[in-house]
Amino acid sequence: MIDKTVRTMAEAMAGIQDGATVLVGGFGAVGQPNALIDGLIEQGAKDLVIAANNAGVGHTGLARLMELGRVRKIICSFPRSSDPVVFETLYRAGRIELEIVPQGTLAERMHAAGAGIPLFFTATGAGTKMAVGKETREIDGRTYVAETSLPGDVALIEAWEGDRWGNLTFRKSGRNFNPVMAMAAKLTIVQTQHLRALGEIDPDHVHTPGIFVDRVLHVPYGDPSGF
Amino acid sequence: MIDKTVRTMAEAMAGIQDGATVLVGGFGAVGQPNALIDGLIEQGAKDLVIAANNAGVGHTGLARLMELGRVRKIICSFPRSSDPVVFETLYRAGRIELEIVPQGTLAERMHAAGAGIPLFFTATGAGTKMAVGKETREIDGRTYVAETSLPGDVALIEAWEGDRWGNLTFRKSGRNFNPVMAMAAKLTIVQTQHLRALGEIDPDHVHTPGIFVDRVLHVPYGDPSGF
């Protein structure tokens, strides 16, 4: 029997290595895998590269992971959040690397990693600082920038429903980066609000099929709150 | 009020030009927009480029369109079907051009067109006849082939449900190329089995959002049959 559900956070986090690239889902507080981020803090891996839309808020979650000195580099589109104090302090002190990526390029680079596309061209960023040092090409009179795929060693995902094969659905704007990151990582770890029996999720309505998922932990935490 | 529904086939087909590139959904008989193909036969546009998985079966549908001498070129992955007599006769006579594309590359080229990616690299076809004359590149020790996007002037789509904003769902293996082609074309024309009131389709379960759809014709034809 295929059973991707895990019973404990320790099982969920097993094997995450120092130096791993970790893709972290969520946009704002919605669809953010808070329990898994806390699990990663507990687990202890360091020298991490984090790809996420933001660079942490306040002193919890990703910000806490950074504050503990466990993040070598962050890849994101919007390091400024409502309260980015930890990131900004570390960044000014030269204790964390930053790679700014336009939000759509960030999503597409992970989608490309999941789809076997190592390099693609996009108009986003052409003629800006984002294109500096990158290959560009004129195609039909327009300038495009070459972007590489962004694969993850690990993805931390928040789902609404999950089953033992790893099929997932997401809720409203909680979908965001989660399905794309699930495709892009070698080890995809999910916290799900609801654990469903196999076959209970309508096969026409699965958002992320189990082929992209490795571990499912049931975390019925309720509604997201705060940003 | 946004109302993308059209009442007649003539309205659905209005404005398709001679020389247009037409993307035709379906895989086997499932999700194939038969009524719209017949509408296109009736409408009269010629010198067409057709992109579809197959090159027609028997003497109806796409095969009929070809038999009438209206198709200049077909782009597909699998010209051989259970009964490809029309295509093979035309092709041997030099009266139709053929561009063979691996099925995944075909899907991805249309997805790329819909997503603003004019060029991408794939491992599919590297070292084969498919790569002849194409740019290739070594990335991390593997050879990849450059493929261009494949935009359509028109897409003909078969959906299970549609509403007046053009939101669509598909049924089981009827989804296939349809959502990808809907993204890739300037004018996306849909035949739908069921016409739903706005808001009736669950927003978490929309497969193709209306932004990719221009016209919706209600064609409750029932189950697909035959291949």
Add this chain to the structure above:
Amino acid sequence: MSATAVSAAKPLTRPEMAARVARDIPEGWYVNLGIGIPTAVADHVPVEREVVFHSENGVLGMGPAPAKDAVDPWLINAGKQYVTLRDGGSFCHHADSFAMIRGGHLDLCVLGAFQVAENGDIANWATSENDTAPAVGGAMDLAAGAKRLWVMMEHTTKDGAPKLVRRCTYPLTAVGAVKRIYTNLAVIDVTPLGFVVRDMAPGLTFEELQARTEATLHVPG
């Protein structure tokens, strides 16, 4: 000519600017409103005129902000404000959402900006080449990808420095992308000729507008 010379003019308020932009958005358009000033535009599109508002985080068909007691904690926009969904709205993931943007499917994007140049260049994400950690978000995707890019901003900085310039001095968001600019003083098209004034705030003279604009202004030909 100093700023105080604009004596008889009545610059538009923020709500008036939003209403002015809203007036030009026809039914049926797919529209992304940038974070900040542009967000208010949606409030000025009458509900019976169906305009489909898109948000980068996978929301298509946003409606107005919810009542305080009707907030859905699972439904926010790219500015991380609670929103609602209209009938006909739908959700998708980030790559699909940005495919809408980057694939040229949005009829319009309205962004705020620090500077717009007469060649259509826009600078809206960083105020210096040395900004240590600039936040670009989806601005570059929107600016490069939408069918039309309009900018909505104050005509000058708080210090009176022009924001409509010959060449942007701040880091660019996109090259040659802006089609029209709505400010508190004027509506200005970006054309192959440069800036062409389409509309001005009540009581404002062309000369007064030019005095507050670095690049040369043209009258419609």
Add this chain to the structure above:
Amino acid sequence: MSATAVSAAKPLTRPEMAARVARDIPEGWYVNLGIGIPTAVADHVPVEREVVFHSENGVLGMGPAPAKDAVDPWLINAGKQYVTLRDGGSFCHHADSFAMIRGGHLDLCVLGAFQVAENGDIANWATSENDTAPAVGGAMDLAAGAKRLWVMMEHTTKDGAPKLVRRCTYPLTAVGAVKRIYTNLAVIDVTPLGFVVRDMAPGLTFEELQARTEATLHVPG
């Protein structure tokens, strides 16, 4: 040595070949079975061993063929045969389906072939450089994309010509992709050394197998 020299050997039947492949597929693998001979492998995986079968047309988690009176006309596989869906199965569109293939998410693909070379090259889509309208389908995507490519085919052509060759003479499907070959006579790994024989049909000698194989065969080191 002629074909008739394989006197004591009992070549595997098609169902035996399918069962032999099925034996090597562990629970939990995501597997695409090519059109033709490989399709039968699924019938030999016991239902309690959960293997997730994928079909190019957006079907993940296929079950066995339906009873004649239980056909769902909306549910076919890439070979355009009616199939069923297991609990836990799901549907997706073609680009997502091929992302599974091309992104390296399938543990295994089993394809038929005309020829396999000792360097792992596979030719399975056209029988001549001059084939007027060859049909490639998803074969190139599968061969290049899956984590493992196994080939399942007769050891020789009907005329007795070897299909395990030094270099493919037919147009290639993919370069250096094949990891293992299951024929009616043997199971052969493709290694940096070349072909290594893992298993042979009952009664067959190594010399008899070599006689029917163009490339040099090796014994496990």
